[in-house]
Amino acid sequence: MSAPTVTDLRAYVLRGGGADYHDQDGPHWIDDHIATPMARYPGYRESRQSFGLNVLGTLVVVAEASDGSSGFAVTTGGEPAAWIVEKHLSRFVLGAAVTDLSRIWDQMYSSTLFYGRKGLVLNAISGVDLALWDLLGHVRAEPVYAMIGGAVRDEQPCYATGARPDLAVELGFLGGKLPLHHGPAEGADGFTANLRLLAEMRATMGPDAWLAYDCWMSLDVDYAIRLAHAAAEHGLRWIEEPVPPDDYWGHAAIRKALPPGMLLATGEHEATRWGFRLLAEMGCADILQPDVGWCGGLTELLRISTLADAHGLLVVPHGSSVYSYHFAFAQHNSPFSEFLMMAPAADRVVPMFHPQLLGEPVPEHGRLRIGQLDAPGFGVTLNPDLALARPYRRG
Ligand SMILES: C[C@H](O)[C@H](O)CC(=O)C(=O)O
C-alpha cells in the first residue's frame, strides 16, 4: 500500500512567547537577573534579552500531504531557521512518502554537515521532523505517542521550572527548579544570595518536595562544586547545566565531586546522538535533558533515548510541551517531565507555548494524563488569531 506524499512544506515566523519562551514582554521571572555566561559583563547581567536571548522568535513549519492531511510544529529558530527550511531542507521532503521520516532526517542532517551539526540548523531540522510526525499522525488518525510504541504509564508527574517552587508544590507539582541568579562574577555576596534563596524555598516547601538549581551554563567547575556542597544541606536534588555545553570535561569533573545523592542534569543545548554520546560516555550527567525542538526532533530523540537507556541514564526532555509529552509517556526512562511556568510571576499554570497552540494540555494537580494526548498527531492546532509571516519562499 503506498503512503500519501508530502505536497507542501512552508516555514513561518511568529513573535511573542510560545516556542521562543524567552521572548516575553514586560516583567517576567524568566528575565529577572538570571546567571548566564554573559554575566561576567556587568551590562548584560540584569536581563537575558539584553544580550539577545529572544532574537530568534518562533519557527512554524507546516507540512501538507496528497490525501489532504496537514501537520505543523513550532520551535525556536525564527527567520534564519525559516530560510534553512525553505531554501535547503524542503528539497528532501517534497514528494517523499509521509512515512519516510528516517531517510528525510538522514538527508537533512547529512546535507547540512558543512554548516550544521548543532544549534540553529538542528532547530530547523527538528521543526521539520516534528511537523512530519504531526502530519503522519493526521494521515493515520493516531496520536504520536501511539505511533512510537504506546504509553508505558497512564499518568506523568511533573516538576515546575520557575521562580516559585513553593507555589508549584501547592499546585501539586513534584517540586520546582529555580533559576540561579548570581554567577561567579558576583563573588561571595552572590554565592550567599544563591544559598539564601534555596534555604527560603526549602523552609516553605518542607523537606520532601524536589528542589533543583538551573545554572544555565553560567558557572566554572570550582564554583559549581562549592555551590553543590553548600546546597546539600537544603536538599538540592540536582544541579543543572553548571558549565557551558562544550565543556564535557567540566561536567564530568563536577559530577564526580557532587555530594552523595545529588544528581547532575544537562543536555538542553546539546544535539544529536553524537553529542549525547559524549555526555553519556564521558560520565557528564545522571539526567539527560534533550530539547526535542532543538536536538534533532523526535526521530533523533528516540535514538538519544535508546543510547541513554543503555547507559542507565534518565531522559527528561527540556520544555517543549506536547512534543516532549508524547515522547515521555512512551519511554520507561522518562518517568517525570518538566513544566515551564510561563506565568510572569510563576504563580499559576498557563500552557507552556501560550498563545501559539490551541488545545495544549497542561498538568492538573501536577500530573498529565494519557487521555489528554488522545488526538491525531501531537493533538494541537495553531492559533489562527496570530499573525504568521512567511519571510522566504523556496525556489
Ligand atoms: C530557567 C532557565 O534559565 C531557562 O530559561 C529554562 C531552562 O533552562 C529549563 O527549563 O531547564
Ligand SMILES: [Mg+2]
Ligand atoms: Mg535548564
